[in-house]
Amino acid sequence: MQSKLEQLKSEALLALKSVKDKMQLEELENKLLGRKNGELTNIMKGLKDLADDARKVAGQIANEVKIEIESALQSKKQELSQADWSSVLEKERIDISQPALPKTERGHFHPNTIIQTDLEDLFTSMGFMVLDGPELESDYYNFTAVNIPTTHPARDMQDTFYIKNHDVGTDSPWVMRTQTSSVQVRAMQKYGAPLRAIVPGKCYRNEGTDVRHEHTFYQLEGFVIDENITFAHMKGVMESVVEHLFGEETKLKLRPKFYPFVEPGVNGEVTCFLCKGKGCRVCKNTGWLEIIGAGMIHPNVLREGKIDPNKYQGFAFGFGLTRLVMLKYGIEDIRHLESGDLKFLKQF
């Protein structure tokens, strides 16, 4: 019995070597292991006629032989299958330089939205609220409340859009807000101090349009008010912002600038992100880009906001969002932004 098994094994393995395809393999498998007449199956069926001891020994050997044959069959099967597939796979070669078809068109955000969202996220991460206010605003919140007296040139009809039946000189003059600062006093009156907020929004100036000027543009205003907020804090926050916008090596330079709603007032310039301060077309060869107006909030403004200027102080700043967008993307004509032209908008 034992020798019979050994012989079967060696014959089987030999036969396996000469198998060329799946058909032959199936035949061989059937010949050896087929349920009805497989050679090994028959041998194993015969085991039951042996005496107990002999059956035990022979059974063990028979099992070992079976496992060996099965595993040899299995690896032959894999070998054949791999050979089959490799020719099929070769025929399935594709052009990997080709894009997926049909093309799916993605949508595009307006570039202003991209920059505004980015800044909102930055400021929110620093604990600033995001606020907005009316675009058709009272003369009071747009001017008087932020310390711009009636005689200030900014109120001239040339610069400000007034609303019919609500123009200068009427009881309730209304304007299209000329600046997001109009929300400062609204926010102070609503939330009190301490206060940390930004106001991104649409602003209007009665100004002829050309490559660099628009009657409609976007600003991002911000302010921080608490008991001990100083000019040094203003510098700190401004620096974080410009580093976020233009990279960590960006430098900030402040110069005095007069705005009625701050005292002291400053103008912030940053090293040109394009030429890194060496001077180029974008920065008009100065190496610097003017991007922020800022200052310590004027006590009159705090007072209008019902915040005690003897207890609280703070700073405010404003970016021209539109200007940032134009700088960042190198947009040459401001009028593209409100053109609704898909050839322009689909680039962002």
Next chain:
Amino acid sequence: MLISYNWLKNYVNLPASISAREVADKLMASTVEVEGLQDQGELLQNIVVGKVVSAEKHPNADKLKLCKVDIGNEELQIVCGGSNVGEGMLVAVGKIGAKVQWHGEGELVELKPTKIRGEESFGMICASTEIGLGELFPIKDEKEILDLTDKNFQVGMPLAQALGLNDVVIEIDNKSLSHRGDLWGHYGMAREVAVLYNRDLNKYETKKINAGKDFKLKVEVKDAKLCPRYMAVAVGGIKVGPSPIWLQEKLMALGHHPINNIVDITNYVMLDLGQPLHAFDAIKVEEKIIVRNALKGETLVALDKNEYKLNESDLVIADNKKALAIAGVMGGMESAISDSTTTIIFESANFDAVSVRKTSTHLNLRSDSSMRFEKSLDPNTCEVALQKAVELVLQCCPDAKVVSKVMDEKKFSLAVGPIEMPANIFEKKLGVQIPQKDILNILNKLGFEVKAKKEKLLVTIPTWRATKDISIAEDVVEEVARFFGFDNIPSVLPWMPINPPQKNALRNLERIVSETFVKELGYNEVYNYSFVSEDQIVKMQDDLSKYIELENPLSKERPYLRRNLLPNLLENVKNNIENYPEVKIFEIGKVFSIHENGVRADLNGDGLLPRQDTWLATAFVCKKDNAPYWQVRRALETVFGVLNEQFEIVVADVVKSWEHPTRLALVSVFGKTVGVICEINPTVSESLGVEQRVGVLQLNLSELSALLENKNFVSNYQPASIYPEVVRDLAFLVKKEVEHKEILVSLLKSATLLVKAELFDIYEGNNIGEGYKSMAYRLTYADPKRTLTTAEVDSSLEKAQKELKKEFGAEIR
């Protein structure tokens, strides 16, 4: 404004090692905005005074001349096209290497030896515009060269030296000076420079005027508010003529064309002290000078030869009979200094800033004088300015003599303080400690008087800063900060509690919605103006009276505020559809409602602003799609899917003029209408120039965000059933008018086992009877507690079919 560096140095002793550039940089960091520097000598390098020895006709060209020009050490042959060139003329000669601007335009070009029509030319005889002197020597004719014959300059002398143009001019942005009346003259600017370099400012020396008595000068000021000070004095023995060269040079350096000695003196004093002066021909002034408001209908021909119509709020300088000058703005032609003037009256006055600005604005007449008075000048300066002017006149006209008393009508008081402030306010506001002696030094040099009193400082404001600029402690802090240097203040991030910011629900919704349209639906975001035109409104067949109007629109074209986003969005569609087979755009923005109230206009009053909600509007146009309503509906479903909220579709009982009446639905959330989906009525879109059907969605994001914000969170989670669902499809024919909504109700009430019924196909067409449609539903049956049997599903389906037959006459397929 232009500042001469040489002039500044008259008042501050700066070592030669300090350059104008350095001073400009420091001024930029601490005081004003410098726009640029002009080094006059630099522009005129290699340009010398030459004398035309001969000017023959060019042998080969009619309009050119062949000149021999003496430039001192040599004689050059130059081909010249100047219309006025002639023998004996003194001219500006650009030697080889000089840089000139052809015809005053474009880049600078370096001169090289050349041949013109066969004749050699070694340089160029220049026109004033070609060497940057166009303002000093305006040309009358394009081909005219600069004629220096009457200047008697030495031949061969560098032109810069001959013209005294060895100065550096610092150009300052006027806007950066708008709050600083004291900086509109060199002396004021020199004060800032003195502080920047910690030097003493030289005292401004003038001589007292020795009054005369031959001329009876009378001055009457009607309203001291509008004219807080009026000084005048008459000077006789005047001989009007050119100013001395030094004076001409100073004026020319700052772009002022010299006129005559008297006018030049008034301009000089203005540039020196920032105080505008005026000189009248005394013979033209009848009896006395009256400062009064203009009379109704009064007119005046000003020095610019234009006639101005004045109104009663304008202030004029007049005599007994007529207006002589527009106060603080411009003198009159009639009383102007002429060659025959022998006695003059100098005016050195102070006028109300707002009044001058209003007059200059409504007359559309800005002058060096009005620009300065607008900034609120110090009335104290009138006196020194007048003294200086008289001193100069006496110097320039040997026979001149003061012939009147010095008139001085004044009534003013300045709020010079003292301001009381805590001594530590500088550290408290700036976040940096500055030594007290540095603080005091800066303030003293600027003219402040400071008294320290225990923990307090008493600061008196110099008169020239007290007119408008400085009134509170914070103003004084700024003075110290800008000279201490903003660069020297550290950058520190504030320490604050880490409380998270209050959420802005509307802004969050705007973001989710725009992200959905861009990222999921492939729409493009547009920004439009908030203004619309009458034409747009008319084409929308809308009513003009529903629109808020601007008082002063930029152009007459778009004077109205949009009350919805569609007009401009449809214009975008029109402008883009030619270039793209499909246009998918959206805008989020505020609209303005004339009849509804919004937020308060101020804190205390009852005034309310018009309501200004934020809306979303989208437009879908595809050349192949005649029913874009469905794309809009899909977008609506997607948005609410992303929001994980339900919406309902409601029939609109009012159809707006631009809406397609039978492809229109309102969108409702929690029973409140928040939007609308529709196609644009083709009559409207056609008149707007869009041939294709346009599908639009509009959502009031302000309302929607308020509704969602107030909603309590409810979880709809349920564990998935372990028992299988049975799915059956059901298709049938019904009349076209039968609505999905009715079918759904019928299906759902037919069996308790039915958990979901989804419409998955609609078909109308050839093999179906006219007026009928085929509808196909996928029905899902399930019971959470057991497995359903085929028999019970079959019977439920049968019941549904019967019901559909009975209610709608459905023909099961």
